[in-house]
Amino acid sequence: MGDFFEYLKSQWSFAQEHPALAFFLLVVGYGIVMIGFFSAFAGPVTWVERRVAGRMQCRIGPNRVGPHGFLQWLADGLKNFLKEDLIPNAADKILFRIAVYPVFAGVFLTFVVLPLGPWIVGADLSVGVVYLLAVTALVVTGIIMSGWASNSKWSLLGGIRSAAQMVSYEVAAGMALLTAIIPAGSLSFQDIIEHQGGWPWQWLVVYSPATFLAFFVYFTASLAEGNRTPFDLPEAESELVAGYNTEYSGMRFLFFAFAEWANLYVIGAVITAVFLGGWRIPGVDIATQTNNIWLQFAGAAIFLTKASVLVFVTIWLRWTLPRLRVDQLMLMCWKYFVPFGIGLVVLSLFWQVLAAAVPTWVTSAISVLLTLAGAALVAGMFWRAWYNIRAGKDAPVYTWLI
Amino acid sequence: MDNPYVALLFSFSFAIIFSLVFVNLSRIFGQSRPESEKLDTYECGAPPIGNARTRISVKFYMVAILFILFDIEAVFVYPWAVSLRSFVAKGMGTFVFVEMLIFLGMLFLGWLYVLKRGALKWD
Secondary structure, eight states: OHHHHHHHHHHOHHHHHOHHHHHHHHHHHHHHHHHHHHHHHHHHHHHHHHHHHHHHTTSOOSOSSSGGGTTHHHHHHHHHHTSOOOOOTTSOHHHHHHTHHHHHHHHHHHHHHOOSSSSOOSOOOTTHHHHHHHHHHHHHHHHHHHHHHTTOHHHHHHHHHHHHHHHHHHHHHHHHHHHHHHHHOOSSHHHHHHHSOSSGGGSGGGTSHHHHHHHHHHHHHHHHHTTOTTSOGGGOHHHHTTGGGTTOOHHHHHHHHHHHHHHHHHHHHHHHHHTSOTTOOTTOOHHHHHHOHHHHHHHHHHHHHHHHHHHHHHHHHHTTSOOOOHHHHHHIIIIIIHHHHHHHHHHHHHHHHHHHHSOHHHHHHHHHHHHHHHHHHHHHHHHHHHHHHHHTTTSOOOSSOO | OOOHHHHHHHHHHHHHHHHHHHHHHHHHHSOOOOOTTTTSOOSTTSOOOSOSOSOOOTHHHHHHHHHHHHHHHHHHHHHHHHHHHHHHHTTOHHHHHHHHHHHHHHHHHHHHHHHHTTTTOOO
């Protein structure tokens, strides 16, 4: 935001005369834009998820409010807004009330460091990645608070399970991020993105076999951190009613759901920024993109497209895979993901030494090979999905998409 | 004003104010007809038996302790990863590299110990 403020000063005489006032206005505008972006993503994603779920289960899904049911999320929001805000008699009233705020703030604060362009970023922190991991812990606090304060067995089990799962997978996620940070040499998201190029073979995911594997580890671990299926044990609806938010209703419930769906974007955006080239446009260097505001918006569109594809894959997984058992979940993290993550960090280290010793064409060739492998993987996945859709022709198929 | 943490502070205030305002507006606009059944703890519709202030499995405690240990170790590695290049530029690359290998090796030994002691058993 500092760079943008300097630019504003040079363009706008009012900002030169009253820098403090202009900065305040900028900050207020920025806050409104952030909240707007947050809602504009979290809201429609709930609709997309329900439509995709409907499509995958051969039913229709919400299609009454607005065209194809698109305004369903607004209707849900309004309905929740007008509902009664119940606080159970047995609950710890103060904790029950404040539990929502850390959850919401934790997810919202991650939006600040996720960059959409050289200037389109809330705050480019030099400790970006550590900040992200730290702020995510705020969500755990809120969840365990709500689970305990509800004084309901479902909530308590859901909250404790959720906390255990989120902190466990945070270790694995941290190791996977570290693997990518070693070649980038910085914790700032902007530096990590600038270290990559626009073309797929310049992305960090194909930089070395270590980062290639770390991509999958991080994706899986962030699914578990975001309580998404196949790791949605905290809110396993067939076992625990709704997990930690069983006792919540009305607006408080809405904020929990809001944070959860906004977290989908965070999953997609972090992977995009760290592994998939972020806002880099293929064939455009950083200086050109920084100096042209339209190229910055184009970069933001590219970033959002990549993040949205990842969000779609996350939704797709939710309605494809069955849920794990709680002991399997914890064992998978501590027995396989954590040591595997440490191994990846060591491999990434060796790769740094190796890359310095061998000619450049060797590492480039490996990058291209990994790109081809990744492309083959994605193509195979989509072919398989297409094959399954074709195979299920006898089932009722709706002509419209989603 | 170049301090990026100003933006963080404002975002945090925005998040708290936004959620506070909307939750409390909903208390004003929403209905409020409390009944004793409604305010009961939810237990599938039956009258609740006891409350949730019971003991919970010690396994969760183990997980929390392990998390603190391993996450703090991981946090130590981050600054090292960032300053690796400047050390390599000064010609201290090998030394720093071997140091980290020893550190990660110790972390791995700690993990093995935890595994052998059965801290990760869930049955």
